[in-house]
Amino acid sequence: MKPLKNLYLYFQDGQRLALRFPQQSDDPVVIARSLRKQLETPMLSIEVDGDLLMIPRESIKYLQISPAPLSLPDPVIRGAEVIQ
Template identity: 35%
Template sequence: MDDKRWLTIHFTDGREMKFRFPRQSVDSRNMQSIMEKMLQSNQVIMEVEGVMYMFPYTDIKYIRVSPCPDVLPEVAIQGVQLSGE
């Protein structure tokens, strides 16, 4: 099983940054709470090669994470497919 994950932040000005990281060791029972805290913080915070990055949500258009996390927020719609319409 591949434990590598990919994250791409797409910014409102059209730029993007791509990151690769190992599977995080988070208890799946706490994942819902962790995701709620991330959304309330109004920023994405990452340690990247020994440096802390903080990205305010106001500068982010969307974030793509692959593969999909094992646990999603309760409000997430699952099983969705992109459509060409």
């Protein structure tokens, strides 16, 4: 069984959507390339329970993937922590 990832989408209107999915690839290069490709599209496309969910990028304030992929696209600041 592939490791599970969590995706948290935070929307401009204050709503949040939490999703869980299996790791999409074991190849770090494929993961980084897929992340970059998703970030370049106007819609975030996710298959959820057999349905296609397409979310306009401009409605998303930010997203969080947990745990982070081992391979990240450049440039990514690494080792940060949230402080309050």
